[in-house]
Amino acid sequence: MEQNKIPQATAKRLPLYYRFLNNLNQQGKKRVSSKELSDAVKVDSATIRRDFSYFGALGKKGYGYNVEYLLGFFRSTLDQHEVTEVALIGVGNLGTAFLHYNFMKNNNIRITTAFDADTEKVGTDIGGVPVYDIRDLEEKLEDIKVAILTVPAVEAQVIADKLVEKGISGILNFTPARISVPKHIRVHHIDLAVELQALVYFLKHYSLDNPE
Amino acid sequence: MEQNKIPQATAKRLPLYYRFLNNLNQQGKKRVSSKELSDAVKVDSATIRRDFSYFGALGKKGYGYNVEYLLGFFRSTLDQHEVTEVALIGVGNLGTAFLHYNFMKNNNIRITTAFDADTEKVGTDIGGVPVYDIRDLEEKLEDIKVAILTVPAVEAQVIADKLVEKGISGILNFTPARISVPKHIRVHHIDLAVELQALVYFLKHYSLDNPE
């Protein structure tokens, strides 16, 4: 289970590589070089080769990588052979965007359950996902290990506590609240206002050339 | 203009600090320590002190930081005294979520203009923002420097090209497409599927303890 020592920075890029390889494969492309990949995903080619090398020698010198082989390799590495079920808490605009997104296409992930407090929404189906009452969270969550949190900030901690109690493993938190959880639970924060403001800051202070 | 050598990692955390300080100030809190900040924003206290130190000695030893002073300092550093106008391209669910988000509260940012291809939406106001026809992009964009891109992936590059032509400086790209732009233009990618899949990957391979 414990894949030894893949750097976090690498792990975060894997889904990106995977998706692009998937596209290439669907286009019938048979081989690809780190340079081509680099142009497409905007990651330095040496970084890509280094990333791949953590999994062994996947390519051929002077040739590049076999798309199908590489794809197959990543599929198993990313555990794409079994569907990961995800719950979505908070069916506002952002939550609805997720419900309409088809994660099955490139990622073997499915949102199977959604929750909201709004009685207008409870009982409906959005993007094929049933929306339950947030008060039934504990009963309906079953053994889902991953949750997407798109609720108002003030609700975030209370709901996170409930998720923890039900045995969640990971939370993708879109609220501005930095939630507290036991340390064996992984939380990734995506803070839209912070991202926007950071971009504005970079433009004002790093504008002349574009590092990163 | 060129603030010397603030590390990027620090710059990305500034908006987070700023927002929390703003909250503290509104609560009437007068002082705060790096430890308290650390608990709230989940960043190591030494990292916070280091981050602040790039701007000089903002605190007092044995005391902590004066909330009002620190806030004022960040306000100028983050250029919060003048409103940054932003355009939003693509009024789907995700775009609509942005239009309803009040960036003026903690960030001095305002979405002033939105664009969409759907004639149902063109001409309406969403969250107080007028929605124009995407075909009028060139005419209506005026001198907005920042754009949020929430369109279908296939449209992304075409629209990015138009934005570039109109003199955009920064793009917050929510599409899975990695767009190509001249290198003086800054693009931040937020890729929802990648974030979700990366979280799932971390859970499977790093589950026992939670680094980061």
Added chain:
DNA sequence: AATAAGTCGTGATATTTTTCACAATTCAGT
């Protein structure tokens, strides 16, 4: 006035991540 507790700022160190640069290898063309 002295003491204790709390806290910053930062030199030094550790860790993580990226990049360089090149030997080894492959492939395509002659």
Added chain:
DNA sequence: ACTGAATTGTGAAAAATATCACGACTTATT
């Protein structure tokens, strides 16, 4: 076969980031 162009995998170096740990200072208390 041979040659030249392309490309990997990786040791080594560089750069970026995070953390440790402590002297110096502030405040509160007695």
